[in-house]
Amino acid sequence: MKLKYTPKHTGFKQFRLKMKTWTNHPYFPILVLGFFLILIQMIGSTGLIRPSLLNFLSPVLIRYMVSLGFLLLLGYAGLASLGTAGFMGLGSYMIGYLFQTSGMPAELAFLVGIAVSLGLGVMVGFISLRVEGMYLAIVTLGLAEILKNFFTYSPLTGATDGMRLQFIKFLGITSSNTVVYNPINYIIMVLMVLVMIWMVNIINSPTGRAMLSIKNSTSAAQAMGISIMKYRLSAFLIATMLAVMGGMLGMLRTTTSFPGTWGIDLSLNVLAAVVIGGTKNIWGVLIGTFIVFGLKDLVLARIPFFQTFSNAHLMFSGALIILVVMFYPGGVIRALEDIKRLIIKLYTKILTSWKEYTYGKSVE
Amino acid sequence: MFIDIINRLIPALADAAALSLVTLAIVLIFRTSFTTNFAQGMIATAAAYITTVFYNRFLFIRFPESNVIILMIISFLSGIIVGFLIGVFIDVILIRKSKFSNALTKQMITMGAVLFLLGLLPTLFYKADLNMPSIPRFFNETMMIPIGDRFMVIQQNHLYSIAVATLCISAVFIALKYTKWGLGVRSTASNERVAGMMGVNTKLITALSWGIAGALGSIGAMLHATSQTVSAGMMVEMQVNGFLASILGGFSTFIGPVVGAIIIPVLNTFTSFLSQRITVGGTSLSVYYKVFVYIIILIIILIKPIGLFGKKIAKKV
Numbered sequence: 123m124k125l126k127y128t129p130k131h132t133g134f135k136q137f138r139l140k141m142k143t144w145t146n147h148p149y150f151p152i153l154v155l156g157f158f159l160i161l162i163q164m165i166g167s168t169g170l171i172r173p174s175l176l177n178f179l180s181p182v183l184i185r186y187m188v189s190l191g192f193l194l195l196l197g198y199a200g201l202a203s204l205g206t207a208g209f210m211g212l213g214s215y216m217i218g219y220l221f222q223t224s225g226m227p228a229e230l231a232f233l234v235g236i237a238v239s240l241g242l243g244v245m246v247g248f249i250s251l252r253v254e255g256m257y258l259a260i261v262t263l264g265l266a267e268i269l270k271n272f273f274t275y276s277p278l279t280g281a282t283d284g285m286r287l288q289f290i291k292f293l294g295i296t297s298s299n300t301v302v303y304n305p306i307n308y309i310i311m312v313l314m315v316l317v318m319i320w321m322v323n324i325i326n327s328p329t330g331r332a333m334l335s336i337k338n339s340t341s342a343a344q345a346m347g348i349s350i351m352k353y354r355l356s357a358f359l360i361a362t363m364l365a366v367m368g369g370m371l372g373m374l375r376t377t378t379s380f381p382g383t384w385g386i387d388l389s390l391n392v393l394a395a396v397v398i399g400g401t402k403n404i405w406g407v408l409i410g411t412f413i414v415f416g417l418k419d420l421v422l423a424r425i426p427f428f429q430t431f432s433n434a435h436l437m438f439s440g441a442l443i444i445l446v447v448m449f450y451p452g453g454v455i456r457a458l459e460d461i462k463r464l465i466i467k468l469y470t471k472i473l474t475s476w477k478e479y480t481y482g483k484s485v486e
Numbered sequence: 487m488f489i490d491i492i493n494r495l496i497p498a499l500a501d502a503a504a505l506s507l508v509t510l511a512i513v514l515i516f517r518t519s520f521t522t523n524f525a526q527g528m529i530a531t532a533a534a535y536i537t538t539v540f541y542n543r544f545l546f547i548r549f550p551e552s553n554v555i556i557l558m559i560i561s562f563l564s565g566i567i568v569g570f571l572i573g574v575f576i577d578v579i580l581i582r583k584s585k586f587s588n589a590l591t592k593q594m595i596t597m598g599a600v601l602f603l604l605g606l607l608p609t610l611f612y613k614a615d616l617n618m619p620s621i622p623r624f625f626n627e628t629m630m631i632p633i634g635d636r637f638m639v640i641q642q643n644h645l646y647s648i649a650v651a652t653l654c655i656s657a658v659f660i661a662l663k664y665t666k667w668g669l670g671v672r673s674t675a676s677n678e679r680v681a682g683m684m685g686v687n688t689k690l691i692t693a694l695s696w697g698i699a700g701a702l703g704s705i706g707a708m709l710h711a712t713s714q715t716v717s718a719g720m721m722v723e724m725q726v727n728g729f730l731a732s733i734l735g736g737f738s739t740f741i742g743p744v745v746g747a748i749i750i751p752v753l754n755t756f757t758s759f760l761s762q763r764i765t766v767g768g769t770s771l772s773v774y775y776k777v778f779v780y781i782i783i784l785i786i787i788l789i790k791p792i793g794l795f796g797k798k799i800a801k802k803v
Contacts, residue, residue, distance in 0.1 A: 202593055249784055253791040260729040267726045268780045275773045390601045431609040440601030447594050448584040
């Protein structure tokens, strides 16, 4: 028997091969992103980076986490919910109330918040998804409106004055809105990385594929033995949970909450972030979140027109939703892929024409 | 007791008048376009803005000595036309030209339209020092009718709202029954493709339905705005209630949602009346009366998912 020759890579080449298996892993870019975010925060807290940049970053990351839940709901289960802002508000008020008035430790309040979100999600999801997927948007819109009503008038939430905490202590970190470099940002970043990894796992698992099949054809999925109710409900539960978690993290960071923040425009902006970025890709949603929430703070806030008209930026994201849905349903991430393909095509074309110019055309 | 009920019922019915117009518009679009129009409230808000700005900032200032009633009718008509045009625009330009079209993408286009108008309206009609004044009223007096030793208090404006809404809704129902457009709507609602094969111009029917829905919603907003200031978020609650009324009555009929739209404000009044009298832990429950209404509606949907008047529709795969 003749042994087959296998090339033995040594030294640098072996290292490169090993690196390639690492870098091709779906977790790799997520961990790199998390590493850089934490690095920025660490460098920033020594005073090298202006606090305004760091304070801009963490709300966008929180909204990104919420958008990831919405991505699963919209892109994979094919459902739309308009209760996102209501759930976020619920989370923020709940952790504030439990910490301030009940004297519960914030960690326990966090867990209670997640439990409440799951209970509420099961109730609303079960009732509305029993009939048709379309009902979910209506019932959650109603719920959001009721919750906003509750925040605005109830004595429990501080009504129109909003809720203000002196400080909040979470996992040994004391946070308040007077701290310039808030160390709670580390927790937000770590949680964001975990949520991203979780999302990648769900998307690539049988659950994600079942959800996708339901989105493409309900009847076909049902015929294949996929329980529609189960997968739609679980997508909605995950979206609800992440929204409530986002609200709680926001409260942990700013320690203030006002009823005006949790209006329908926030829910629609989350939808805009997912639609603009591309409804099937977590990196697309990251870009979308930065376009919708980041651009407002970084770029639009400097333009005098948008300073006078504080609502005008909504026009921008509304028009983007309509344009993307009409002409480019893949979103920004699809556009980037198309541009990449175009560049490669252009490059090969230029290369062949250059070769033809120097060596002459090949005769066949 | 009887007078108390009447005194509370007539404002509730005035609310129901505006709500039923919005609900009918939502159902009209749902039946012809097979999508839930989230922009219904914002279209109506845009129309209300146009009306009030046109009247207060233009007509009232330019023609101070002409008849107020005529000026009001002109401004109302301009608002209704704007509502009609926005409705047609969303269907003809935005939905029909989009690359893929299903219920979800249509829903998202209407949500985008909500966001766009939510940003556009306060920007377009911006006055830092002035709150937008409310829409003018035709009738502004309060009638006091003595019955026994008590008074029945009726605002003329409420009666006017109820009359206008009844007129509009009956006009729409007569049109649905007897006109060519109504026949087209009914056939499109039952099956769009077959209706198209039978020679019904479904595109025209759909566009007209969007336009009429926009106009109906605008009338609803104008009735609603006689009792509050015009602002970008004024129709959000109306929109939510319109959807809930449609679910409550059942999307599959035209009359069901209108009945649902009458039930919800009456239920609102009833729960608010009851919750004022109940206190838990020192605070009155009157703050939460809308929560109770919402829970009651959810329970009804849980028991009867197709709505009170809904018919079960068999779907082919």
